[in-house]
Amino acid sequence: MKQSELDFLNNLRQASDYVAQHRGKVCVVYLPGELLEHREQLQEFAEDISHLNALGLRLIIVMGATLQINQALEQAGIEWSTHHQIRITSPDMLPVLQRTIGEVRSMLEAAFSRQQTHHPFPLTLCSGNWVIAKPRGVIDGVDYQHTGLIRKVNQTALQAVLDSNQIALLTPLAYSLTGEVFNLNTLEQACWVASKIHADKLMVFTSSDQMSGLPKQLSLNQLTHWPAQNANQADLIQCLADNAQQVKRIHLLNESDPTSLLIELFSRDGIGSLVFTDRYHQIRQARIEDVSGIIDLISPLEQKGMLVKRSRERLELEINQFFVIERDSHILGCAALYPHPNAQAELACLAIDPSYQGQGLGEELITHLVHKAREQGIKQLFLLTTHTYHWFIEQGFVLANLDDLPPQKQQLYNFQRQSKVLIKALT
Ligand SMILES: CC(C)(COP(=O)(O)OP(=O)(O)OC[C@H]1O[C@@H](n2cnc3c(N)ncnc32)[C@H](O)[C@@H]1OP(=O)(O)O)[C@@H](O)C(=O)NCCC(=O)NCCS
Missing domain, CATH: 3.40.1160.10 (Acetylglutamate kinase-like)
Incomplete structure (x- = not known):
């Protein structure tokens, strides 16, 4: 064609x-x-x-x-x-x-x-x-x-x-x-x-x-x-x-x-x-029909090594953990919240469409996830990042050690990636 x-x-x-x-x-x-x-x-x-x-x-x-x-x-x-x-x-x-x-x-x-x-x-x-x-x-x-x-x-x-x-x-x-x-x-x-x-x-x-x-x-x-x-x-x-x-x-x-x-x-x-005068975009829990939009958004970042690779099957299984920013049926951003024992939760797979970065959408999505985490009784958020730790520090996260992660997460830590650990207390 x-x-x-x-x-x-x-x-x-x-x-x-x-x-x-x-x-x-x-x-x-x-x-x-x-x-x-x-x-x-x-x-x-x-x-x-x-x-x-x-x-x-x-x-x-x-x-x-x-x-x-x-x-x-x-x-x-x-x-x-x-x-x-x-x-x-x-x-x-x-x-x-x-x-x-x-x-x-x-x-x-x-x-x-x-x-x-x-x-x-x-x-x-x-x-x-x-x-x-x-x-x-x-x-x-x-x-x-x-x-x-x-x-x-x-x-x-x-x-x-x-x-x-x-x-x-x-x-x-x-x-x-x-x-x-x-x-x-x-x-x-x-x-x-x-x-x-x-x-x-x-x-x-x-x-x-x-x-x-x-x-x-x-x-x-x-x-x-x-x-x-x-x-x-x-x-x-x-x-x-x-x-x-x-x-x-x-x-x-x-x-x-x-x-x-x-x-x-x-x-x-x-x-x-x-x-x-109405909300131009909305942040909502992801649905199964959002999977393709999320893949379009995160694949280029996975290829650059900024996000960990997720298969379509894994995304479909974990879709309830995801939140998306949607405008006119188009997915502009996504992030996931995975609960762990001891009132901890992992924030992962945060991405904003490059054409819409720098408009405060990332911050809005984080604020929404923090609110949702609080509703679920989460006391501490943690995340692993290779490229974006300065941005997360500006969002109120602090650098932490491997020991601060839940034991199960410590065992899965990829020493080749050398990701930074960041945490945020939700008091
Ligand atoms: C990080 C990200 C989610 C921010 O989304 P956003 O909607 O552009 O964020 P905001 O508009 O709220 O903030 C933009 C500010 O953050 C800064 N910023 C963006 N990425 C940054 C980084 N990696 N390190 C430091 N600052 C960064 C921008 O320069 C901008 O600063 P300014 O306001 O002084 O110009 C987005 O850049 C993104 O999708 N990055 C690629 C994926 C990624 O790194 N995800 C995190 C993996 S855990």
Whole structure:
């Protein structure tokens, strides 16, 4: 088989796990006006959204138009002011906003209509007055006039649109119960709606400076305390922290690459930054179906002599002694705990996938095993290591002698390997 065919097969296998996981999930996509500026990018975006729809995701697009509104106001010779970086919307701006947002929406609908020729099912965008707005009000004596905040969202009506397999489209305009028109900050709206309806995913297209220096994954709590590298990043962090608490996973993507949607959702490591409010990985007791994943993880380390060789049969027999770190059905780490007489236990076969080392997973796994050992009444943990004793010392283990091991373990000691003995008292 050619390498390209092998790569295709591997990618397809990886993606198919995610197809099953994402089917039926609600996904809110924030689309800034900048991404709508380039016809080709917009068309690629529409195509990817069509694929997501065909793969069973339930989609809400929140369309921004700040760039286009700025241009239209300049052309109309209308000046605007801001307070706390938020535009004040005066009554004379409203006709310009309504016209511009209508035009942008029409551009988006046209791009989606073009997709219908390539897909067996007609793909429709549907917009409506599901979001009820209220005035942002007067802050520090400054009246925001027609700049609004979200008051509530008609979830039943929105749900009905998703149930009918249409894509719901929200624009920056919303109306109050008194029938007044309000201009909303669309990122705020995307976060707020996603949070309110407990969306599974919020995909946010951001600028390069907003992504600058962010790691590939972090919790919302870590993001909230992240030292922002610029004012735009600080605004983004603030907006997510204030409005997106109830969204399980927020994916930050670079707006210069609209194709990142598919890679982010259907490959294990994605392409953007993932902000999670649920636990992204879990540590659990290993099951028999994990044996192959554990073998993939430890075989290279066995070959380097860092771990003692274990056959598949032995792993199958001892699987109940193992714990694994799992993410999206992939084993990222493992370790085993073997009880011995006299309230001692051996910690063994600790390994973290090299692509995920240095993220604190090793420490998290050790902490979990120490907790489990305490639950079992273990008073002392011991281990043998040839390469990693400094790391274990940092985890609170101390160097010990052969005599400190249980007698049965002393008899099995391999003097050729010359492993270091480390112990940790669990008081
Ligand atoms: C040891 C191991 C489990 C640590 O996992 P991890 O998830 O990367 O660990 P953490 O993120 O909690 O800690 C990373 C830190 O440990 C350091 N570290 C990793 N291996 C080390 C070693 N052999 N000696 C000293 N320090 C080490 C890293 O440099 C990093 O330090 P930093 O935070 O100052 O940059 C992982 O490196 C591994 O799987 N190693 C190969 C298998 C192995 O040696 N297992 C133990 C056999 S008993």
